[in-house]
Amino acid sequence: MTNSERNRLKDKAFQVFGIFCTFIGLVVLGIFLIDIIIEGSRRLDWDFLTSLPSRRASRAGILTAWVGTLWILVLTTLIALPLGVAAGLYLEEYGRKGRWANFLEINIANLAGVPSIIYGLLGLEIFVRQMRLGSSLLAGALTLSLLILPIIIVTTREAIKAVPRSIRDGSYALGASKWQTVWNQVLPASFGSILTGIILALSRAVGETAPLIVIGALAYVPFTPSSPLDEFTVLPIQIFNWTSRPQAAFLENAAAAIIALLVITFLLNGIAVYLRNRQQRKIKW
Amino acid sequence: GSEGGSDLTGSVQIDGSSTVYPITEAVAEEYRAEAPDVRVTVGVSGSGSGFKKFSRGEIDITNASRPINDEEAKTAEQNGLAYLEIPVAYDGLTVVVHPENDWVKEITVAELKKIWEPAAQGKIKRWNQIRPEWPDQEIHLYGPGVESGTYDYFTEAIVGKSHSSRGDFTASEDDNVLVQGVSTDKYALGFFGLAYYEENQGKLKAVAVDDGDDSNGKGAIVASLETVKDGSYAPLSRPLFIYVQSKAVERPEVVDFVNFYLENAAVLSEEVGYIPLPDELYKEQQQKFEQFVSGKGAATAQQ
Amino acid sequence: MSKKNDKLEALDLNAYYGDFHALKGINIVMEEKAVTAFIGPSGCGKSTFLRTFNRMNDYIDGFRVDGQILLDGRDIYQKDVRVDELRKEVGMVFQKPNPFPKSIFENVVYGLKIQGIKKKSVLEEAAEQSLRHAALWEEVKDKLDKSALALSGGQQQRLCIARALAISPSVLLMDEPASALDPISTAKIEELIYDLKNDYTIVIVTHNMQQAGRVSDHTAFFYMGELVEYNKTKTMFTSPKEERTQNYITGRFG
Amino acid sequence: MSKKNDKLEALDLNAYYGDFHALKGINIVMEEKAVTAFIGPSGCGKSTFLRTFNRMNDYIDGFRVDGQILLDGRDIYQKDVRVDELRKEVGMVFQKPNPFPKSIFENVVYGLKIQGIKKKSVLEEAAEQSLRHAALWEEVKDKLDKSALALSGGQQQRLCIARALAISPSVLLMDEPASALDPISTAKIEELIYDLKNDYTIVIVTHNMQQAGRVSDHTAFFYMGELVEYNKTKTMFTSPKEERTQNYITGRFG
Amino acid sequence: MRVSEKIIEGLLWLSAVITVLVTIGIIWVLLSESIGFFRQVSIVEFLTEKEWTPLFANKKFGIMPLVAGTLLTTLIAIAVALPLGLTIAIYLNEYAHARMRQIVKPLLEVLATIPTVVYGFFALTVVTPFLQQIIPGMAGFNALSAGIVMGIMIIPMISSLSEDAISSVPRSLREAAYGMGSTRLQTSFGVMVPAASSGIIVSVILAISRAVGETMIVAIAAGQQPRLTMNPLVPIETITTYIVQVSMGDVPQGSLEYKTIFAAGITLFIFTFALNNLSFWIKKKYQEKYD
Numbered sequence A: 001m002t003n004s005e006r007n008r009l010k011d012k013a014f015q016v017f018g019i020f021c022t023f024i025g026l027v028v029l030g031i032f033l034i035d036i037i038i039e040g041s042r043r044l045d046w047d048f049l050t051s052l053p054s055r056r057a058s059r060a061g062i063l064t065a066w067v068g069t070l071w072i073l074v075l076t077t078l079i080a081l082p083l084g085v086a087a088g089l090y091l092e093e094y095g096r097k098g099r100w101a102n103f104l105e106i107n108i109a110n111l112a113g114v115p116s117i118i119y120g121l122l123g124l125e126i127f128v129r130q131m132r133l134g135s136s137l138l139a140g141a142l143t144l145s146l147l148i149l150p151i152i153i154v155t156t157r158e159a160i161k162a163v164p165r166s167i168r169d170g171s172y173a174l175g176a177s178k179w180q181t182v183w184n185q186v187l188p189a190s191f192g193s194i195l196t197g198i199i200l201a202l203s204r205a206v207g208e209t210a211p212l213i214v215i216g217a218l219a220y221v222p223f224t225p226s227s228p229l230d231e232f233t234v235l236p237i238q239i240f241n242w243t244s245r246p247q248a249a250f251l252e253n254a255a256a257a258i259i260a261l262l263v264i265t266f267l268l269n270g271i272a273v274y275l276r277n278r279q280q281r282k283i284k285w
Numbered sequence B: 001g002s003e004g005g006s007d008l009t010g011s012v013q014i015d016g017s018s019t020v021y022p023i024t025e026a027v028a029e030e031y032r033a034e035a036p037d038v039r040v041t042v043g044v045s046g047s048g049s050g051f052k053k054f055s056r057g058e059i060d061i062t063n064a065s066r067p068i069n070d071e072e073a074k075t076a077e078q079n080g081l082a083y084l085e086i087p088v089a090y091d092g093l094t095v096v097v098h099p100e101n102d103w104v105k106e107i108t109v110a111e112l113k114k115i116w117e118p119a120a121q122g123k124i125k126r127w128n129q130i131r132p133e134w135p136d137q138e139i140h141l142y143g144p145g146v147e148s149g150t151y152d153y154f155t156e157a158i159v160g161k162s163h164s165s166r167g168d169f170t171a172s173e174d175d176n177v178l179v180q181g182v183s184t185d186k187y188a189l190g191f192f193g194l195a196y197y198e199e200n201q202g203k204l205k206a207v208a209v210d211d212g213d214d215s216n217g218k219g220a221i222v223a224s225l226e227t228v229k230d231g232s233y234a235p236l237s238r239p240l241f242i243y244v245q246s247k248a249v250e251r252p253e254v255v256d257f258v259n260f261y262l263e264n265a266a267v268l269s270e271e272v273g274y275i276p277l278p279d280e281l282y283k284e285q286q287q288k289f290e291q292f293v294s295g296k297g298a299a300t301a302q303q
Numbered sequence C, D: 001m002s003k004k005n006d007k008l009e010a011l012d013l014n015a016y017y018g019d020f021h022a023l024k025g026i027n028i029v030m031e032e033k034a035v036t037a038f039i040g041p042s043g044c045g046k047s048t049f050l051r052t053f054n055r056m057n058d059y060i061d062g063f064r065v066d067g068q069i070l071l072d073g074r075d076i077y078q079k080d081v082r083v084d085e086l087r088k089e090v091g092m093v094f095q096k097p098n099p100f101p102k103s104i105f106e107n108v109v110y111g112l113k114i115q116g117i118k119k120k121s122v123l124e125e126a127a128e129q130s131l132r133h134a135a136l137w138e139e140v141k142d143k144l145d146k147s148a149l150a151l152s153g154g155q156q157q158r159l160c161i162a163r164a165l166a167i168s169p170s171v172l173l174m175d176e177p178a179s180a181l182d183p184i185s186t187a188k189i190e191e192l193i194y195d196l197k198n199d200y201t202i203v204i205v206t207h208n209m210q211q212a213g214r215v216s217d218h219t220a221f222f223y224m225g226e227l228v229e230y231n232k233t234k235t236m237f238t239s240p241k242e243e244r245t246q247n248y249i250t251g252r253f254g
Numbered sequence E: 001m002r003v004s005e006k007i008i009e010g011l012l013w014l015s016a017v018i019t020v021l022v023t024i025g026i027i028w029v030l031l032s033e034s035i036g037f038f039r040q041v042s043i044v045e046f047l048t049e050k051e052w053t054p055l056f057a058n059k060k061f062g063i064m065p066l067v068a069g070t071l072l073t074t075l076i077a078i079a080v081a082l083p084l085g086l087t088i089a090i091y092l093n094e095y096a097h098a099r100m101r102q103i104v105k106p107l108l109e110v111l112a113t114i115p116t117v118v119y120g121f122f123a124l125t126v127v128t129p130f131l132q133q134i135i136p137g138m139a140g141f142n143a144l145s146a147g148i149v150m151g152i153m154i155i156p157m158i159s160s161l162s163e164d165a166i167s168s169v170p171r172s173l174r175e176a177a178y179g180m181g182s183t184r185l186q187t188s189f190g191v192m193v194p195a196a197s198s199g200i201i202v203s204v205i206l207a208i209s210r211a212v213g214e215t216m217i218v219a220i221a222a223g224q225q226p227r228l229t230m231n232p233l234v235p236i237e238t239i240t241t242y243i244v245q246v247s248m249g250d251v252p253q254g255s256l257e258y259k260t261i262f263a264a265g266i267t268l269f270i271f272t273f274a275l276n277n278l279s280f281w282i283k284k285k286y287q288e289k290y291d
């Protein structure tokens, strides 16, 4: 009897502890967001969004940073999307099972786990030095593209896998070739999920700092880039720069820039979640 | 030219010293109003890195908190580059501790050497190893990274040999990181350019330095605008430079920018916490620069 | 009844999934414009065999055949045969209705579009005709641009038949085309098969003995990869030659 | 036969999954040390009902009951009833054998261990006895420390029964305990049930009419959430009162 | 038509092969530069020397201090994330209502989507000052607050992946445990967690790998001083921070300094590569078990 009471007590105690742990995570998240919003919202205004960097914290803005971030987003999408989707397609639709496919799979799993700073080293040596792109937007976008490539490939594969075999059979039975089947049936049917994955991958790319530091994107760049070969800065770099300054006013700027960065990240994630839900509601095979 | 709104275009690429960075940053920022379409980028990779890029011709101007050395000069020559050294301000390399540090009031050059020389690595680890009356606490050291001119200058002046120091300290090319480190660490000791101290006075305490030579000021002296100007803050006072290379001055925007720099260096260097040169020196630099641009001045470049 | 031509033949056909011997030395000849039913217990190889006629098994890793499959006397496993051409000749309908997640119209004309036919009027003409042929026109003519997924299961299956008819095949393979449907839809499909056999050679796999009896002219009984018996449907159901057939038909196993 | 005590009762029991009314006003009384079989077509609520006797449905979101379930006259859905205690009284065996991925020994003594019993000798004693009771001892006595997953399906199911017996329940609920097993294992389980009823009150869900006939004393026939008929098994199978029962038993639906 | 099919397949194949080229590229870049390094510095010194001062006059090339810094921050992060993450996973799976799980799980996953530079800011400006009030004398740059914040960041990796692993344990096992009168606690720790152990281990390994490679949090908050210590209160330096530190100085190609970041990089790569392969391997085995 006493034993079973003890068991029940332990059970209850763990339940309380479980709630505590779950909410401590959420509370920290909350504190953290509130802290940043309080600190940053004072600085976040139109001027802040449209001003160039400055040595005076109160005059500095993030125009170059968010424009750079947009550039990076677009370029990275242009590079990583076709590559990632094509590779995912190959692995799921074309690659025969066997050692080679197995090897590719392990390889991609590994790439997904390579720390981002290593991609920075790769970008530094290959794009910045060997290809002589310098610390340009293009070098940054190429580096980040390689970084998110495995994520896109994996989500593309998952999305394609979810398209039922019967759709492919239907298409083949009407005399469609493999590519016609892929292009007319498989891709449209999985497009929503692929897009979701890509947006999630991009939200990762938007927040990356370390690889860009390694390829040398840490200069004072007081202008917005106008071509992919221009030097650039992005929001995370600008935040890093301000965070490492001791003056309180710059920390406030950092907080304000963080709000801007979080808005972009959450927006991308929100779109992805929305698309995913819509996708799940729309298609029931 | 103070008429404003020049229609020059193009770009000026600058890199190098973090000590000089605040001045150049200020100049670049003000220059935006002058020539909005000229793109001035300023990197912070330390004087050493700056000279390396400069002598390879990768950048137009480099910031430097020490003069160019022989090796760097030779590389420039091999690459067919002439250059002009332009002093822009004076700096007093400041030794700092945490504001709650109530034991260190002044320090001698000998003690600094004892702390920083290579032999100290892994050996001098506690405050009371320097002076017995100081606390028996671990000492945490912060200093500029090896690419920095400040590091070169400090090791030269204190240890006696450039580029020679212990390696077990927090080293960063970004002086802001050092400020942050010292200002949040009660057992810290660090050094960097005066501007970074002036900017963060509430968070740091400057330590008076005694060079044991009363001829240039008696006892220990704290770095400040005055003590640097009158030369009594020794041996850690020094000039700061920018270097311009000959290929770059073929472009009008570079010439315009350097002229603008020299016109405004006095005001802006004081604003960010350094000691401006006497006015006539700036005038002199302007003339030298004019000659350099016209091609005659190349000979005046350091041999 | 005049002797019809031989449309499909299998000669000494063996099929393997990797090491697994799924079809064992099958010999069969199927007549033009007739319905042949394949029956047999689950896993006996009916689907596998059916799919060799349009080479749908080609994409399965490890699958291979030896022996011959003749369509109008020509071996379809020859090197120079192009599967896309073959499949225009040999249409297929699957067990579960599998319309594409597109409009009804797009479903019907898909086969034509991938052949490069783009002219609107041709496509519309073909769509109407195929849908009529599949006895679906009246039900969908007003909503051709609606999603095919919104149709009922029985309608979807007839849409799949219409889709197959649109590219004018001469053979129609059906793998349990009614097993996922309710009795009323099933009756409609059976009726349709009955009509279609005037123009097409039809091979149908079914689990339902009654269905086989109702729609087919000939029946082939498979068991563990072998063709046990092949005969006129009537003969087969009234006086099977083999005991295994007898047992299966009377429901003793399967 | 002397009148036995009433062991389990349901009074006006209704059960719901969210909006779905799964059990409708069930009234039933089950005798001590007898076997009661629940039969009925798939989805009629047999499992749902069975699981109310040890409140296994408690964890399903949206599930609720009204009415009463009495065990030895005590309502088990009262607030003060503790489900862990209840489940020690009312053991359960599931359709698919579900041994823990642990050793055979650990499986049998699991119920005792979680009650805090640690003494090796007590556990060993109990394990042997339960395994004997479940007619498994001879087969496993030499490999008690081997993984339970290495046993055959039938052995696993008997192990699950032994595991349930180890905590000495008075009621044993069995949800199609033999449906995943081969005929030989099934026979063993049926034999076992026959033996166990000397000591336990057993309620068994089954799809197999013959099985119900062989092992049970009483049979309850459910249809669409209702208890249609409840009677001595013999009476039920020879002269059912309801037409629906008749139809089900003779295989006309289900 | 057949030709264009071939061409398309070829292009797709090429895209897939690019992933292999990326791996080769990474290994080649790391190797080719660090081989130069190891020509000048013996591997024995690299592995056994206790100081890392490659940039200074008195050069020492022992990677140990950087590895120690990396391990220290990782250890702190895991010490935070493992108990929290695992408890959350069990709580959500066994105790929480389905509705709550559906809300809380994605909310927690938000933690993993926040850019790491933001966490760095948080560690430096919120957590460190807070900890300094509790632990006077703690340095402004330290392993503790960086580790804690990193731990918070990787909580969802452990909680979500472990929850997935626990929920993929067949329902019948949970029912068996409940049927024997187990409490929820006994069910989860006695049956579910052991049955899901390989999935949980995979999640922890991936979290460790993530922590080892994390850069911005430590670069901002943990300091830049290589030192062989397990004291969490003083500035240390991780492998990743060293690479950032040197990168900020823009080191010219070919110099020894340049090579050191690749030597550090390959060390980091070997650690994460081993961890990733381990987790991949466990996952493969585990999938077979439950299919």
Ligand SMILES: Nc1ncnc2c1ncn2[C@@H]1O[C@H](COP(=O)(O)OP(=O)(O)OP(=O)(O)O)[C@@H](O)[C@H]1O
Pocket (backbone or CB within 6 Å): C017, C020, C022, C040, C041, C042, C043, C044, C045, C046, C047, C048, C049, C060
């Ligand atoms: N892709 C495959 N890989 C390996 N074996 C397969 C594959 N497809 C089918 N088989 C095997 O080949 C045999 C024949 O399968 P097939 O699908 O032709 O049977 P069937 O007669 O159509 O059965 P059903 O009536 O259930 O559809 C079966 O034993 C099956 O397990």
Ligand SMILES: Nc1ncnc2c1ncn2[C@@H]1O[C@H](COP(=O)(O)OP(=O)(O)OP(=O)(O)O)[C@@H](O)[C@H]1O
Pocket (backbone or CB within 6 Å): D017, D020, D022, D040, D041, D042, D043, D044, D045, D046, D047, D048, D049, D060
């Ligand atoms: N968790 C659940 N949520 C909602 N509805 C459920 C749930 N479990 C069962 N049901 C529904 O309740 C009804 C009764 O289910 P139950 O499992 O009791 O049937 P059963 O008689 O045991 O069937 P079977 O013989 O197939 O096991 C079914 O219609 C089923 O769909």
Ligand SMILES: [Mg+2]
Pocket (backbone or CB within 6 Å): C046, C047, C048, C175
């Ligand atoms: Mg089949």
Ligand SMILES: [Mg+2]
Pocket (backbone or CB within 6 Å): D046, D047, D048, D175
């Ligand atoms: Mg049931």
Ligand SMILES: O=P([O-])([O-])[O-]
Pocket (backbone or CB within 6 Å): B016, B017, B018, B019, B020, B045, B046, B047, B048, B064, B065, B144, B147, B148, B149, B150, B151, B173
């Ligand atoms: O001024 P430095 O950055 O070269 O020290």
